Amino acid sequence: MRGNPYLFAAYAAAWIIHIVYLSTIVSRYSRLKREIEELKKIRS
Amino acid sequence: MKKAFPILGALTAILLGYALYEALVAAPTEQTMGDVQRIFYYHVPSAWTAFTLFLINFVASILYLVRRNPAADIIALVSAEVGVVFCTVVLVTGPIWARPVWGIWWAPGDIRLTSTLVLWLIYVSYLILRRFSSSGQTPTLAAALAVLGALCVPFVYFSIWFFRTQHPQPVMGGGGSIDPRMLHVLLINWLAFLCFAFLVCWSRYRLEELQRDVDHAHAMQSLMDPRGSVR
Numbered sequence: 001m002r003g004n005p006y007l008f009a010a011y012a013a014a015w016i017i018h019i020v021y022l023s024t025i026v027s028r029y030s031r032l033k034r035e036i037e038e039l040k041k042i043r044s
Numbered sequence: 045m046k047k048a049f050p051i052l053g054a055l056t057a058i059l060l061g062y063a064l065y066e067a068l069v070a071a072p073t074e075q076t077m078g079d080v081q082r083i084f085y086y087h088v089p090s091a092w093t094a095f096t097l098f099l100i101n102f103v104a105s106i107l108y109l110v111r112r113n114p115a116a117d118i119i120a121l122v123s124a125e126v127g128v129v130f131c132t133v134v135l136v137t138g139p140i141w142a143r144p145v146w147g148i149w150w151a152p153g154d155i156r157l158t159s160t161l162v163l164w165l166i167y168v169s170y171l172i173l174r175r176f177s178s179s180g181q182t183p184t185l186a187a188a189l190a191v192l193g194a195l196c197v198p199f200v201y202f203s204i205w206f207f208r209t210q211h212p213q214p215v216m217g218g219g220g221s222i223d224p225r226m227l228h229v230l231l232i233n234w235l236a237f238l239c240f241a242f243l244v245c246w247s248r249y250r251l252e253e254l255q256r257d258v259d260h261a262h263a264m265q266s267l268m269d270p271r272g273s274v275r
Contacts, residue, residue: 010083010140011068014090014133021129022244029251035258042265 097127102194156211
């Protein structure tokens with residue numbers, strides 16, 4: 001396989017899209033964990 | 045189930061790596077387009093994975109409409125969200141492939157391209173409805189929208205049979221033909237994407253369950269202490 005900028009761009013774009021989406025899941029999970037900790041503090 | 049996730053994650057990572065190697069190195073080079081044709085091994089499996097997820101969304105939405113099952117509602121939401129991500133990959137990799145092959149990024153008015161964009165917009169609308177509507181009827185409205193959206197999937201896939209288009213014929217169930225080695229690489233990539241999508245959906249499902257539990261806890265907290273704002 002020779003270097004092809006379009007091929008590289010397409011594969012990179014696909015993984016960037018997936019990584020950005022996965023990072024939103026991780027950030028939502030972190031936010032939820034903080035909310036759970038706050039709820040535990042309020043209840044205790 | 046918690047122990048199975050890292051094992052499945054590792055196996056999926058290995059499969060994705062192998063599929064990438066097959067696509068970039070092992071697959072034969074197409075004679076007309078050259079190496080740029082290898083975009084096919086990400087573009088087409090991403091489309092098939094998106095269609096599979098939209099089908100799951102359709103079935104889950106029907107189940108929710110019939111039985112009002114909250115788990116079906118979560119599956120519908122999660123499959124639509126991950127399906128939109130894969131559909132985005134299709135809409136991004138397609139023009140990158142089209143530019144060197146057709147000489148243009150986008151063929152305005154082309155039925156396959158336009159219908160795929162419309163399909164993506166329908167499911168983005170679905171997600172916006174789910175995200176910003178606070179009505180109790182939101183899951184029902186979203187499920188109805190999902191049923192209508194799913195009707196577009198066969199239209200997108202088979203549109204190139206019925207209309208003149210610049211897009212090639214479908215590899216499966218159409219008039220196109222493919223080298224068996226290329227088909228092998230294509231199917232490996234699809235399997236890898238399906239496994240990856242399953243794991244992402246699983247994570248997202250757990251996250252949504254947790255979100256609903258936290259929302260419920262906030263609501264209970266507000267009832268117990270109506271003066272204080274917990275958020």
